[in-house]
Amino acid sequence: MPPIAAAAVALLLGLLALLGLAKKAQGGVPDAPGGVSGPGAARWPYSDLIERWASFYGVEEALVAAHMKVESSFNPNAINPEDPALDYDSSYGLLQVQLAVAQDFGVVKDYKHATAAEIAWLMVPSNNVKVGTWNIERWQSRYAWEIAVQMYNVGERGYLNGRRNTAYLNKVREAYNVYSAR
Numbered sequence: 001m002p003p004i005a006a007a008a009v010a011l012l013l014g015l016l017a018l019l020g021l022a023k024k025a026q027g028g029v030p031d032a033p034g035g036v037s038g039p040g041a042a043r044w045p046y047s048d049l050i051e052r053w054a055s056f057y058g059v060e061e062a063l064v065a066a067h068m069k070v071e072s073s074f075n076p077n078a079i080n081p082e083d084p085a086l087d088y089d090s091s092y093g094l095l096q097v098q099l100a101v102a103q104d105f106g107v108v109k110d111y112k113h114a115t116a117a118e119i120a121w122l123m124v125p126s127n128n129v130k131v132g133t134w135n136i137e138r139w140q141s142r143y144a145w146e147i148a149v150q151m152y153n154v155g156e157r158g159y160l161n162g163r164r165n166t167a168y169l170n171k172v173r174e175a176y177n178v179y180s181a182r
Helices: 003-019 047-057 061-072 099-105 116-123 125-140 145-160 166-180
Strands: none
Touching: 047 061, 047 125, 061 125, 061 166, 099 116, 099 125, 116 125, 125 145, 145 166
16 A cells, blocks of 8 residues: 555544544444343444345345454454565455455445545445445355355455465354354
């Protein structure tokens, strides 16, 4: 990410945190994965967003929550920097959405030259969960569950070129089993 874009994202995240919007979720869900306890408690952090977009895209809520747990530990400010050696693009937010995915979705014009505004949009939790859940559905509609989970992590090009991430698959499966039992 260009230094100016990184600075703009950092500034936006600071402002969101200052305003208390960076971690806003229905029911005051805390940072701790696992949600809150007591009557009417959310099943996991960001339940409202997960429910909304999982329902919209026809994806299991427990699967979206499992990806979110593994990708960011429910941290809306998570940023994973680009690693050209691994042919890995930067990823952002709760579901660690890559800019190329955001371009496929239609919210980034050119993922190699994304603007600070495009990155900031992607960092907003509701937008991130929307695009990330769309991406989960995109793979699930075309591939078996285990392949779709790995496609989410390594991308179609990576998977078709032989990249596999069984550690990621196992972590998602473990979280999914916990969340689907709730």
